[in-house]
Amino acid sequence: MPPSRTPTPPPASAPETPARRDFLRVAVHGGVLLGAAGAGCLAALPRATEEPPDDLLPLAEIAALAKLEPGTPQRFEITLARRDGWRVVQRTRRLFLLRRSGGDTAAAFAAFSSVCPHAGCEVETTGKEYICPCHQAKFDANGEAAAGPAPRGLDPLELAVQPRDGKPWLHVRWQEFVTGIAQRVPRTT
Numbered sequence: 001m002p003p004s005r006t007p008t009p010p011p012a013s014a015p016e017t018p019a020r021r022d023f024l025r026v027a028v029h030g031g032v033l034l035g036a037a038g039a040g041c042l043a044a045l046p047r048a049t050e051e052p053p054d055d056l057l058p059l060a061e062i063a064a065l066a067k068l069e070p071g072t073p074q075r076f077e078i079t080l081a082r083r084d085g086w087r088v089v090q091r092t093r094r095l096f097l098l099r100r101s102g103g104d105t106a107a108a109f110a111a112f113s114s115v116c117p118h119a120g121c122e123v124e125t126t127g128k129e130y131i132c133p134c135h136q137a138k139f140d141a142n143g144e145a146a147a148g149p150a151p152r153g154l155d156p157l158e159l160a161v162q163p164r165d166g167k168p169w170l171h172v173r174w175q176e177f178v179t180g181i182a183q184r185v186p187r188t189t
Helices: 018-044
Strands: 057-061 074-084 087-099 109-113 129-131 138-140 145-147 156-164 167-173
Touching (some): 057 074, 057 156, 109 156
Antiparallel strands (some): 074 087, 087 109, 129 138, 138 145, 156 167
16 A cells, blocks of 8 residues: 655745734835825826817907997907916917998808918908008908918908807807918918
């Protein structure tokens, strides 16, 4: 009969000392707390760059715009805000608003960017037309190119009538376009 083999017990590990147990407990709990705190901080950080919202910007209350004389462009300013890292960068942009006819709908108005489509200079109005002071490009009251080096008319901006504070307001969607070309191509930031 072969000799019987009895399994040998695994070697006993060295007994843990209280100092080692305390260190492991603190290290594990500390790691969990640091991981949770780090995840919370990362969630609270703003994105590195944040595009402006896609919604329309309030321009003016319709009742106030009823005073605009049809066919006479009026200059307006809007402020765009953009988060860039930790700071908010604000830019002021100018546009022209033209009342085409009576009425309280967006179709009664036209809005044009004040950026000249030739070289990007700031266009001014004489009351019945637009003139670029840089290269003497001229545009009629409807924003169409009339004279000078501009390859196209002024760039139109989208308008809509939406309520604000319980009253109808004219809103505009700001957009920038590539200058120096005949096609109207939206500029990407």
